[in-house]
Amino acid sequence: MSEQEIKIDIDGKAILITGGTGSFGKRFVETVLKNHKPKRLVIYSRDEFKQYEMQQTFDTKTYPCIRYFIGDVRDVERLKMAMNGIDIVIHAAALKHVPAAEYNPFECIQTNVHGAQNVVMASLANNVEKVIALSTDKAASPINLYGASKLASDKIFVAANHFSGEKGTKFGVVRYGNVLGSRGSVLPFFRKLAAEKAKQIPITDPRMTRFFITLQDGVDFVLENLTRMQGGEIFVPKIPSMKITDIASAIAPNIEQKTVGIRVGEKLHELMIGCDDARVTLEMNDYYVIQPPVMHWKNDYYMKHGAKSCVEGFEYSSDTNNHWLDSSDIKEWLKQFDEKELERNA
Template identity: 60%
Template structure:
């Protein structure tokens, strides 16, 4: 569906953006790929690797509505990956987080509608489900904005959906590179926030493929949640450096002990498919009248039980220490 099309990626110089673009160029022949981000150094570095004739690099900030409208001209598909996502930083800098994650989402929506974009997929996070921190709260607001945007679009027919998943293995700013640096620097112990802590875990490759699949299966208004494994943070430390002892340092501001991707209150709107869950919109759309139990790919879903929750600590699929070690070895290559 991306052959001969123009694709726009906000936050395109990040870990997800780089891997998404690599997959696009390997599997499709896009007409144009627009990387939109605010860091000129990262764009310069990215141009050394991604220099295909279809590539375009736009400096800009999602807070700037006019620049977004300009950069999105002639675009068919949008991936919104730009965000301020460090939980403690958001707690100490709430206004900045709101301006990027909430106001930026509004600007993406307006620019997409004004330019007649066909489909928009916004990246979300497990922290948006029953949030207790500011980052999660801003992403929940963002999710709600993108779902409601299907009504706002009206006759423009721009369709919006959300992809929500957990921690991305090896992404910049995550715990894996943090542990890796400590190990490389000769640390004598690894800091563990809480030995009971669990997290959802997804590889970049899986995340990229899930977003590509979501473009193909979306009607508009869905929140797509992949079925992915969980890890125990203490097992992650053991898998990366089993010889090092651990030091409990306590949970950081805004952190949860366990993460949640489908809250209990969303169970009545949730459908289970073979490899993912779909949270249906709770509001009625004036321009989208579809059966969400059958997606655009013809996949059929079924309603989950009324007491269903998708939690990192009760997830039936946990990675073992050995599996984590194997995954870390692959990421290190």
């Protein structure tokens, strides 16, 4: 049976999103308000100014289901209070800047690891139905603290299913690569240099490759997985790879590319599924599922929907991906990804 007709069933549900004022959070809120009818949509984050700004677009008069909740994921009691009556939790709050995490390890661990634990505890305390936490390709065989902290977070969410048991809260993880155009990413940076008519465009390493996903595809993938999740899965979408040099050529074809060297904590290629995880990974039509070590599922949803095991030695890596966008594909794609879209991603 194909999964084509997967129906996202969140109407009438009370949803809370941690990090609701971030790039992902704003697009998630926009999408849910446009296409669904949630009972409540709670935005949970720390900075009142970001919430104030978001209220200029998503005000509580026009959207009476919205609640703006100031809170820190480090504060379990506040999370428990915010999750009162909540059915679905999306955990997007994180510290995600690689060098900042290296320099401030205690802060990174408190938000990304203790925060994950707190989200699990508060979800269990409130008998939340489903929880999806966002992860990153940097969590697969991590070489920096950001990736390592997200790997620890992934482990916490996968293991949380043991505490809730068969009928309790289901916890799952969505892992994907760089969000094209997100704040601080290479696309707005290259565009700025092109607009300034810079003499050179810095390339860390001409061999470098990355996975890319659009913000909207990331949001849609999370929503789909809310429907199919059984508990304990790490969902990985099949997404294209790009060479950094092709992105630069697409944006600034006339600017010389200068190799500046790979930075500390950066990989040449990103990995989404390592070969050891691949042994327990199922391949679906347009995504992979890394299965948990202990499954509490009776209903084997994935087998019923055409799952295949990955071949021995398989790795899902940005350099060996079979789906690529070259410079002209990126140019085509950028035509749709105009300034307005970039602003919406920021």
